[in-house]
Amino acid sequence: MQAMENFIFQNPTRIIFGKGTExxxxxxxxxxxxxxxxxxxxxxxxxxGLHDRVCKSLKDAGVGYLELGGVKPNPRLSxxxxxxxxxxENKLEMIIAVGGGSVIDSAKAIAIGVPxxxxxxxxxxxxxxxxxxxxxxxxxxxxxxxxxxxNGSVITNEEGWYKKDAGGECMRPKFAIMNPELxxxxxxxxxxxxxxxxxxxxxxxxxxxxxxxxxxxRLCEATLRAIIDNVPVVLAKPDDYAARAEIMWAGTIAHNxxxxxxxxxxxxxxxxxxxxxxxYDVAHGAGLAVIFPAWMKHVYKNDVARFARFAVxxxxxxxxxxxxxxxxxxxxxxxxxxxxxxxxxTSLPELGVKxxxxxxxxxxxxxxxxxxxxxxxxxxxxxxxxRLAQ
Amino acid sequence: MQAMENFIFQNPTRIIFGKGTExxxxxxxxxxxxxxxxxxxxxxxxxxGLHDRVCKSLKDAGVGYLELGGVKPNPRLSxxxxxxxxxxENKLEMIIAVGGGSVIDSAKAIAIGVPxxxxxxxxxxxxxxxxxxxxxxxxxxxxxxxxxxxNGSVITNEEGWYKKDAGGECMRPKFAIMNPELxxxxxxxxxxxxxxxxxxxxxxxxxxxxxxxxxxxRLCEATLRAIIDNVPVVLAKPDDYAARAEIMWAGTIAHNxxxxxxxxxxxxxxxxxxxxxxxYDVAHGAGLAVIFPAWMKHVYKNDVARFARFAVxxxxxxxxxxxxxxxxxxxxxxxxxxxxxxxxxTSLPELGVKxxxxxxxxxxxxxxxxxxxxxxxxxxxxxxxxRLAQ
Numbered sequence: 001m002q003a004m005e006n007f008i009f010q011n012p013t014r015i016i017f018g019k020g021t022e023x024x025x026x027x028x029x030x031x032x033x034x035x036x037x038x039x040x041x042x043x044x045x046x047x048x049g050l051h052d053r054v055c056k057s058l059k060d061a062g063v064g065y066l067e068l069g070g071v072k073p074n075p076r077l078s079x080x081x082x083x084x085x086x087x088x089e090n091k092l093e094m095i096i097a098v099g100g101g102s103v104i105d106s107a108k109a110i111a112i113g114v115p116x117x118x119x120x121x122x123x124x125x126x127x128x129x130x131x132x133x134x135x136x137x138x139x140x141x142x143x144x145x146x147x148x149x150x151n152g153s154v155i156t157n158e159e160g161w162y163k164k165d166a167g168g169e170c171m172r173p174k175f176a177i178m179n180p181e182l183x184x185x186x187x188x189x190x191x192x193x194x195x196x197x198x199x200x201x202x203x204x205x206x207x208x209x210x211x212x213x214x215x216x217x218r219l220c221e222a223t224l225r226a227i228i229d230n231v232p233v234v235l236a237k238p239d240d241y242a243a244r245a246e247i248m249w250a251g252t253i254a255h256n257x258x259x260x261x262x263x264x265x266x267x268x269x270x271x272x273x274x275x276x277x278x279x280y281d282v283a284h285g286a287g288l289a290v291i292f293p294a295w296m297k298h299v300y301k302n303d304v305a306r307f308a309r310f311a312v313x314x315x316x317x318x319x320x321x322x323x324x325x326x327x328x329x330x331x332x333x334x335x336x337x338x339x340x341x342x343x344x345x346t347s348l349p350e351l352g353v354k355x356x357x358x359x360x361x362x363x364x365x366x367x368x369x370x371x372x373x374x375x376x377x378x379x380x381x382x383x384x385x386x387r388l389a390q
Numbered sequence: 391m392q393a394m395e396n397f398i399f400q401n402p403t404r405i406i407f408g409k410g411t412e413x414x415x416x417x418x419x420x421x422x423x424x425x426x427x428x429x430x431x432x433x434x435x436x437x438x439g440l441h442d443r444v445c446k447s448l449k450d451a452g453v454g455y456l457e458l459g460g461v462k463p464n465p466r467l468s469x470x471x472x473x474x475x476x477x478x479e480n481k482l483e484m485i486i487a488v489g490g491g492s493v494i495d496s497a498k499a500i501a502i503g504v505p506x507x508x509x510x511x512x513x514x515x516x517x518x519x520x521x522x523x524x525x526x527x528x529x530x531x532x533x534x535x536x537x538x539x540x541n542g543s544v545i546t547n548e549e550g551w552y553k554k555d556a557g558g559e560c561m562r563p564k565f566a567i568m569n570p571e572l573x574x575x576x577x578x579x580x581x582x583x584x585x586x587x588x589x590x591x592x593x594x595x596x597x598x599x600x601x602x603x604x605x606x607x608r609l610c611e612a613t614l615r616a617i618i619d620n621v622p623v624v625l626a627k628p629d630d631y632a633a634r635a636e637i638m639w640a641g642t643i644a645h646n647x648x649x650x651x652x653x654x655x656x657x658x659x660x661x662x663x664x665x666x667x668x669x670y671d672v673a674h675g676a677g678l679a680v681i682f683p684a685w686m687k688h689v690y691k692n693d694v695a696r697f698a699r700f701a702v703x704x705x706x707x708x709x710x711x712x713x714x715x716x717x718x719x720x721x722x723x724x725x726x727x728x729x730x731x732x733x734x735x736t737s738l739p740e741l742g743v744k745x746x747x748x749x750x751x752x753x754x755x756x757x758x759x760x761x762x763x764x765x766x767x768x769x770x771x772x773x774x775x776x777r778l779a780q
Contacts, residue, residue: 003632004639006408011401017652018396212632215616215640222608229604242393242602249394249651250605258648261639262407 003212004262011256013149014175017249019241021179022139025054025096026061028175032135033094035064037087039107040098041071045141048185054098054139066090071099074156074163074277074284075106077121083110084120087134094135097173101145101197101284104138108153108171111136123166124155130168138176143183143248144194144285146201146255148176156278163278178252180244188235192342193285194251195231199224200288201254205265207299207306207374213263220259221313226250228314231342268372269295272382275361282351289344290351293336294389299375304328348389358386393602394652401646403539404565407639409631411569412529415444415486416451418565422525423484425454427477429497430488431461435531438575444488444529456480461489464546464553464667464674465496467511473500474510477524484525487563491535491587491674494528498543498561501526513556514545520558528566533573533638534584534675536591536645538566546668553668568642570634578625582732583675584641585621589614590678591644595655597689597696597764603653610649611703616640618704621732658762659685662772665751672741679734680741683726684779689765694718738779748776 016024029036038054045051058065068083086092087110097107111134113120122128138148147153152167186194206220226246233243253259272295273287300307308324311317311331320327340346348355362382370376377385406414419426428444435441448455458473476482477500487497501524503510512518528538537543542557576584596610616636623633643649662685663677690697698714701707701721710717730736738745752772760766767775 004408004635006411008404008406010404014398014400015651016398018394021396212636214619215612215636215643218612218615219609219643222605222612225608226605245394245652246602246605253605253609253648258643261405262635 005210005264007261009261011149013173016175017178019179019181021177022053023057025139025177026057026063029058029063029096029137030061032174035092036094036096037083037092038065038067038096039103040069041103045098050182071103071106073102074281075102077155077157080106080109080113080120080155084113087114096137098139100142101147104147105153105155107136109155121157124164130166130171133170136173138173140176140178141182142186142194143251144197146251148173149252149256161278163274178248180241180248183244183248184239188343191234192344193283195227196285196289196339196344198227198251198254200292202259204267204270205260205263207266208263209374210263216259216261216263223250223254224314235342264373266372266374268377271365271371272385275365276353280353286345286351289339290346290348290389293332294385296332297388298385300328302375307331358383395600395654397651399651401539403563406565407568409569409571411567412443413447415529415567416447416453419448419453419486419527420451422564425482426484426486427473427482428455428457428486429493430459431493435488440572461493461496463492464671465492467545467547470496470499470503470510470545474503477504486527488529490532491537494537495543495545497526499545511547514554520556520561523560526563528563530566530568531572532576532584533641534587536641538563539642539646551668553664568638570631570638573634573638574629578733581624582734583673585617586675586679586729586734588617588641588644590682592649593682594657594660595650595653597656598653599764600653606649606651606653613640613644614704625732654763656762656764658767661755661761662775665755666743670743676735676741679729680736680738680779683722684775686722687778688775690718692765697721748773
């Protein structure tokens, strides 16, 4: 049958979007729990006053809380274990994540770890499926990971720097509070990294071999164009509410899996990037900006028509049906050029990655079998992609 | 603030999409109820064998059921009352709707009527808000109304032919089973009416005065183009799975309110059409095909830029920035021409509507106040729109 795949789609997360919505945190939390863990990263939410506003909202709603800060980018397993201990000892019933994808992923890990008798890392090693979770609520401050409505979490185990993901429908947050104003203070580099992450989520789904998925193709293209249009606006004017709002909402839709319905996504670039940010601790979005164009160059000949469509519909490249390959390559060139224009690295040396560990990373990335679905990639393919990214 | 509105978005309906998925009806139903009302329209689901397959699935899952068929287009209040009586007398716990929007809307009306001590019509007269509902499950056979995931229901009261809507978050179906194969046997006219209904749901949201809603503008345009591309395909080849699937999924997304996030929709055309189909019992989609282009001609001068964008991004009209009004008008012309091409009426006489009751309908339509948000329309505006549709 030459058509989309059967699928199940359900995304029950309650989105509360707009100005001042963090004031709803307490009321939304109280629907699920009376005593919670407030989980966050560094001091930025204290400096901005967000921490105070969230705490006040929880108190006003009669919700008790303990705090655990200190989540870093590429969130660490050790902090997850500490969170689990705190929740168990204090019988906390819910995790409230205030931050971006790292904080949310860490909160989700704690939430599945608490009711599980064994080691939480077993979920990430895929030894056992996720079937139970404490509820998680989110106050989002960085549009990037899409974790605010997704069913997954990515954690880095410092013992060996393994970066692994776990997923399960029960992991979708109960609510996500999204106030674009909270992103006004994001530095340009983090804004750009977030944009690359969002675009990568769409492109992983867009590059599929499933035929006749035009409707979701178009939704993907719409989402990519929203990011491409608005990121330069906010880099020039960080407090442009309209543009920040577009990016924030597009970032969620990019990864709530609507854009993947009926499709089989690729996800090789994410896996290839995970090895980078596992070892070198680079920002996920920056790593993706380097890897994705290289992946494209390695695979585009397997479906020139799709890459040409990407070039025309996303980047406005002139459709040259007499030279489809040229059209396809121009799309890849524009993507790379866009990443460069918004201040991202587009080569491994810019990330501080030397060529002495490429084989090792490629081996780790493909240890469990070939990567990707658009084209199946073995170890040598992954090395080639790293080399194309140099 | 020149940007999108604050919004809350939550759409928890579980979508089970694809070939053969009606076999899941029993398993999905059993999560919510042991004894249900099976609600449907005429004999088409018996002829196609769908009725047997759904019944078998319910039996296999240990779910008991009583049946109530006979739902007509523009579903009637009298049948709703009968359904409520049957559910109460037999302590039925859930309504399973097998059909299109009329059947689903009728099921939703029964579901809110059962736990309510007073008259179910009070919800439609907006005398009381909807706060409680039996669960509703759906096996969809007609992509059109979007009722399979929406929070609303439209019912016609035969005493005076009042067509009214009720809505509430608890009215969203628990699950929607969507097998595009079930739509292969839809006659061309019904397929076209469904397409007009879907397009109208998008256009009601698209034509907004809220600024800076580019992302959802693009999603709207993507959805409209999916319909425009695929309807001619299925009219030529009714069993084209790929095209039927695109239409079916687009029909849901058109009305689950994702496309309305951050926007204020118009909805005047729906209200103006309701008067038509209330009195003349015309198909809702056919009525919309007549009314929408007329509404556009009446209002486009209030925001020529938006209508020009519609023309360019949806219909591929050449963008003439030196003559924006010409570009805008060409979009309206293409919409009308598309409706005509797919076999729909585009004037009131084709619907059998004479000019002797236009004033009466306009008066009824505006009895509760002016219609619409793009432009507020009084009685005289509505008469003008009816006249533009002649």
